[in-house]
Amino acid sequence: MEIIKIENLKKTYQIAKRREGFLNNFKDLIKKEWEYKTALKGIDTSIAEGEIVGYIGPNGAGKSTTIKIMSGILYPSSGNVVVDGIVPYENKRVNAKKISLIAGQKSNLYWDLPIIDTFQLMKRIYKISDSLYKHNLDLFCETLDIKPLLNIPTRQLSLGQRMRADFAVSMLHNPKIVYLDEPTIGLDVVAKDRIREFIKSINDSRNTTIIITSHDIVDIEKICDRVIIIDNGELIYSGDIKTLKEQYSNKNCIMHVKFDGNVESLSLENYIIEKDEDGFCIYFDRTINTPSQILYKLLEDGKKIFDFTLTEPSLEDTIKMIYKNGCLSNINL
Ligand SMILES: Nc1ncnc2c1ncn2[C@@H]1O[C@H](COP(=O)(O)OP(=O)(O)OP(=O)(O)O)[C@@H](O)[C@H]1O
Ligand SMILES: [Mg+2]
Incomplete structure (x- = not known):
């Protein structure tokens, strides 16, 4: 009531x-x-x-x-x-x-x-x-x-x-x-x-x-x-909170990939990629892409993958992003 x-x-x-x-x-x-x-x-x-x-x-x-x-x-x-x-x-x-x-x-x-x-x-x-x-x-x-x-x-x-x-x-x-x-x-x-x-x-x-x-x-x-x-x-x-978290997490997954040997740059069409000290962060939307698709693309490209991890943004990250963008449509929820 x-x-x-x-x-x-x-x-x-x-x-x-x-x-x-x-x-x-x-x-x-x-x-x-x-x-x-x-x-x-x-x-x-x-x-x-x-x-x-x-x-x-x-x-x-x-x-x-x-x-x-x-x-x-x-x-x-x-x-x-x-x-x-x-x-x-x-x-x-x-x-x-x-x-x-x-x-x-x-x-x-x-x-x-x-x-x-x-x-x-x-x-x-x-x-x-x-x-x-x-x-x-x-x-x-x-x-x-x-x-x-x-x-x-x-x-x-x-x-x-x-x-x-x-x-x-x-x-x-x-x-x-x-x-x-x-x-x-x-x-x-x-x-x-x-x-x-x-x-x-x-x-x-x-x-x-x-x-x-x-x-x-x-x-x-x-x-x-x-x-x-x-x-x-x-x-x-x-x-x-669950819906907010799930929807956002689904759309903002991060795959961190480490390669064998020195890989200076990485480009994958339609993905946001950031380089860090020991590898690359690939941001993707789980409702459109799967982790295996990304891995397959990397292997197809001749890259030797040493290790990878998947992370989802915390509720705090989600809220921060929402505050920063001002509205939910901007972050494509
Ligand atoms: N008594 C007041 N006189 C004039 N403006 C005010 C008054 N109280 C709040 N405001 C303005 O209204 C807006 C909303 O203020 P409010 O205190 O409701 O925000 P809030 O969401 O509680 O923020 P915070 O997280 O900082 O506590 C602010 O821009 C503030 O400057
Ligand atoms: Mg207040």
């Missing part, structure tokens, strides 16, 4: 121009000039209940803007967003009870208070029952190992400790939908793994819908069922 529906979502920011120099600063105060930045150019997508979706794209693509609109913080310029039956930015209170937003860059904890105080404050704000509060606190103390941190003010916590506490406080009210904006940024590999496991366990045990943005492809690969890729405010892919 669909829990989030986004139709033709557009967002243009209006930014006050600021010019250099004291006199110009003064002029800007009296008469403002504006410029406009279109962050979202018409996004259409939907997310099913219980899905974990990776929302990815290069810097400035519009990910955080979309998340802010979905979570009710920002108004769009046009388009429709419905989250669990309501328009989030028009029903902020109702929406806030159902969701949680965790941003790696910004904490949900009060900076000077021991974290247990923020927990209790949240209990009151969200009107969490005593039994649910106790149940969740015990659970998070165990799964996120936050018990030793409860009486420490946020400002004294390390980034990894703070993130664990942030996750706990944001999940206290059992949100139905969780938005994660770069939740593992700056964390070490162990801390990242712990957070990933926690995200998965929340999704498994509570069927929580999770939308995650991250520049760490391992986050996406390990956690997500599906990815939505946006670039420059436009949606360029929506589908499962």
Whole structure:
């Protein structure tokens, strides 16, 4: 069942121009000039209940803007967003009870208070029952190992400790939908793994819908069922990771060939070939050519093959290529 529906979502920011120099600063105060930045150019997508979706794209693509609109913080310029039956930015209170937003860059904890105080404050704000509060606190103390941190003010916590506490406080009210904006940024590999496991366990045990943005492809690969890729405010892919990987890998196979003796150059019609220290990389499309065809051509050409290996691009290579090309059609998916 669909829990989030986004139709033709557009967002243009209006930014006050600021010019250099004291006199110009003064002029800007009296008469403002504006410029406009279109962050979202018409996004259409939907997310099913219980899905974990990776929302990815290069810097400035519009990910955080979309998340802010979905979570009710920002108004769009046009388009429709419905989250669990309501328009989030028009029903902020109702929406806030159902969701949680965790941003790696910004904490949900009060900076000077021991974290247990923020927990209790949240209990009151969200009107969490005593039994649910106790149940969740015990659970998070165990799964996120936050018990030793409860009486420490946020400002004294390390980034990894703070993130664990942030996750706990944001999940206290059992949100139905969780938005994660770069939740593992700056964390070490162990801390990242712990957070990933926690995200998965929340999704498994509570069927929580999770939308995650991250520049760490391992986050996406390990956690997500599906990815939505946006670039420059436009949606360029929506589908499962396996399909993305398979289709791309099929079309971008690399055969590395080493020859007996010194081979200075190699030319094969319709193949991209690069020379490296100990051989040649031949790029080919597996849907058109097979490795044996290439080998046969080389042998026919009188080359003595010493060794060869086949490699497929990783998901990270795929994503890099997609970001670099700007759209999937350019890389011939
Ligand atoms: N408050 C704002 N005022 C003006 N422009 C903004 C504002 N917030 C974002 N933008 C612009 O909108 C575009 C999209 O920004 P957004 O933060 O959504 O990107 P992002 O995909 O989250 O990028 P990143 O991966 O760097 O976090 C950028 O060009 C950014 O400069
Ligand atoms: Mg962002």
